[in-house]
Amino acid sequence: MRRGVFHGPARTQTQLAVTADDESWFLLNASPDLRQQILATPELAPVAGQRNSPIAGVVLTSGDVDAVVGLLHLREFHPLRIFATRAIRRIVTEENILFRTLERSQPPAEWCDLPLGKEVALAAGLRSEADAKLQCTAIPLAGAYPEYVDAALRKTLAPEEAVIALLIADGPKKLFFAPGLPGNSAGWKAHVRASKLALIDGTFWTDDELIAVRGAGRTAREMGHLPLSGSGGLLNELQAETATRRVAIHINNTNPILDEASAEHRAMLDAGWEIARDEMEFIL
Amino acid sequence: MRRGVFHGPARTQTQLAVTADDESWFLLNASPDLRQQILATPELAPVAGQRNSPIAGVVLTSGDVDAVVGLLHLREFHPLRIFATRAIRRIVTEENILFRTLERSQPPAEWCDLPLGKEVALAAGLRSEADAKLQCTAIPLAGAYPEYVDAALRKTLAPEEAVIALLIADGPKKLFFAPGLPGNSAGWKAHVRASKLALIDGTFWTDDELIAVRGAGRTAREMGHLPLSGSGGLLNELQAETATRRVAIHINNTNPILDEASAEHRAMLDAGWEIARDEMEFIL
Numbered sequence: 157m158r159r160g161v162f163h164g165p166a167r168t169q170t171q172l173a174v175t176a177d178d179e180s181w182f183l184l185n186a187s188p189d190l191r192q193q194i195l196a197t198p199e200l201a202p203v204a205g206q207r208n209s210p211i212a213g214v215v216l217t218s219g220d221v222d223a224v225v226g227l228l229h230l231r232e233f234h235p236l237r238i239f240a241t242r243a244i245r246r247i248v249t250e251e252n253i254l255f256r257t258l259e260r261s262q263p264p265a266e267w268c269d270l271p272l273g274k275e276v277a278l279a280a281g282l283r284s285e286a287d288a289k290l291q292c293t294a295i296p297l298a299g300a301y302p303e304y305v306d307a308a309l310r311k312t313l314a315p316e317e318a319v320i321a322l323l324i325a326d327g328p329k330k331l332f333f334a335p336g337l338p339g340n341s342a343g344w345k346a347h348v349r350a351s352k353l354a355l356i357d358g359t360f361w362t363d364d365e366l367i368a369v370r371g372a373g374r375t376a377r378e379m380g381h382l383p384l385s386g387s388g389g390l391l392n393e394l395q396a397e398t399a400t401r402r403v404a405i406h407i408n409n410t411n412p413i414l415d416e417a418s419a420e421h422r423a424m425l426d427a428g429w430e431i432a433r434d435e436m437e438f439i440l
Numbered sequence: 441m442r443r444g445v446f447h448g449p450a451r452t453q454t455q456l457a458v459t460a461d462d463e464s465w466f467l468l469n470a471s472p473d474l475r476q477q478i479l480a481t482p483e484l485a486p487v488a489g490q491r492n493s494p495i496a497g498v499v500l501t502s503g504d505v506d507a508v509v510g511l512l513h514l515r516e517f518h519p520l521r522i523f524a525t526r527a528i529r530r531i532v533t534e535e536n537i538l539f540r541t542l543e544r545s546q547p548p549a550e551w552c553d554l555p556l557g558k559e560v561a562l563a564a565g566l567r568s569e570a571d572a573k574l575q576c577t578a579i580p581l582a583g584a585y586p587e588y589v590d591a592a593l594r595k596t597l598a599p600e601e602a603v604i605a606l607l608i609a610d611g612p613k614k615l616f617f618a619p620g621l622p623g624n625s626a627g628w629k630a631h632v633r634a635s636k637l638a639l640i641d642g643t644f645w646t647d648d649e650l651i652a653v654r655g656a657g658r659t660a661r662e663m664g665h666l667p668l669s670g671s672g673g674l675l676n677e678l679q680a681e682t683a684t685r686r687v688a689i690h691i692n693n694t695n696p697i698l699d700e701a702s703a704e705h706r707a708m709l710d711a712g713w714e715i716a717r718d719e720m721e722f723i724l
């Protein structure tokens with residue numbers, strides 16, 4: 157990439173923003189590159205003359221570093237609602253005192269519970285919940301807490317609150333969002349099938365991808381990522397869901413699908429997948 | 441700025457990298473924009489064919505969010521030494537479990553004590569300390585711990601380890617680095633005078649700058665930043681240190697010196713100061 161010979165664009169880290177009215181935007185996770193991403197997105201710029209951003213809230217799918225660090229980019233004088241499972245909220249707010257800076261905002265960031273399997277209105281505040289067009293449902297994915305959560309803490313957290321997919325609905329139109337998909341659970345495929353658009357974990361192409369690079373370590377599955385290829389991989393698992401627009405996101409820099417000259421890239425397109433890149437826009 | 445009418449460039453957050461040999465680089469603090477800044481700096485790119493970066497270490501001056509968050513950009517498979525006071529190390533590693541991800545590196549990040557007032561070799565590892573060209577001395581600045589550190593924790597931390605300036609020496613050539621300068625302590629001016637280059641806290645122009653914007657809040661001094669202007673401000677305090685090249689860094693977006701058409705910008709230049717911008721390079 158640095159020598160200019162790689163076939164494919166540079167990418168920032170996984171980040172999505174959704175809106176139903178072009179006024180209030182909700183971020184799905186908060187990437188470490190969030191500041192740069194906001195600056196590159198005119199829709200997320202404050203209205204002229206105001207300091208407040210159109211970003212009304214953030215919905216978290218896990219406690220992964222690349223899902224939560226960007227919250228610290230949002231800490232300055234900015235009203236913000238953060239939707240998360242109770243476990244993720246606890247990890248972020250009670251086990252990481254840096255995130256107390258979010259309480260400095262005026263008003264302070266407001267944490268909202270994301271119960272499993274239950275629709276929650278994505279609204280900028282309590283008063284606008286009845287009018288909210290976007291609904292969000294947390295789908296438990298039977299994933300594990302990040303490695304940085306030690307065994308003692310892990311015992312006090314509900315396992316099903318570790319990793320979720322999000323089902324974002326604007327009436328009958330649904331978006332399925334799962335940057336980390338362990339593939340252990342049942343049921344997630346039905347949600348993909350019922351969605352117009354699915355943005356799904358494309359972290360690794362093969363199960364032993366990182367081991368091949370580093371010589372040791374954990375498999376993709378052990379890290380909570382169903383690989384794209386192979387028996388039981390994501391391409392096979394979703395072969396029947398062809399009515400849903402499928403986009404691979406959260407792609408690791410070891411994943412050969414990033415190389416547009418590769419057979420793996422070709423295989424993704426042949427299987428009807430898209431490969432996420434910066435500045436993609438989707439209209440449901 | 442967004443409408444293209446502001447007189448002055450956009451800036452990423454405060455970040456400096458130093459080297460004596462163009463091979464091993466040491467970051468002074470780790471800004472939230474660090475990933476973007478590394479990608480914009482060819483000197484910090486890994487040598488072709490290697491995954492390791494020339495970044496050998498990071499030296500922290502405080503526990504401020506904008507000084508430490510960037511560590512999380514350095515968490516992937518990257519040997520790294522982190523120099524900090526014991527108190528800052530404790531805040532980062534014991535009170536923020538996200539930073540345990542730094543222990544995943546192979547080898548894991550190595551924390552090195554930065555005792556106050558004592559020269560420490562900035563070396564990539566223990567074995568290279570005898571050959572290290574750069575020496576670093578922590579200068580206590582009598583600042584306070586960040587607001588996110590609560591009273592109970594604060595009581596267990598040595599107050600003088602909260603905020604430091606760094607004196608980086610390559611033989612007789614010295615650099616003074618203080619992105620946060622509370623101005624309470626004695627002695628820091630002598631270090632500026634003895635340095636060829638001083639990169640100093642230019643967060644605020646006036647003491648009540650943020651109060652004027654927000655209508656309430658704390659003064660610059662209460663936030664640990666000597667303002668640039670006014671009686672006892674930085675310009676007055678360093679009037680005599682004209683032999684030292686002085687550059688204002690860590691400039692808040694409320695500070696009028698950023699506007700190149702402003703009287704305050706002019707006043708900085710007239711007083712012999714430079715105003716930091718991205719991609720500046722200094723050779724001592």
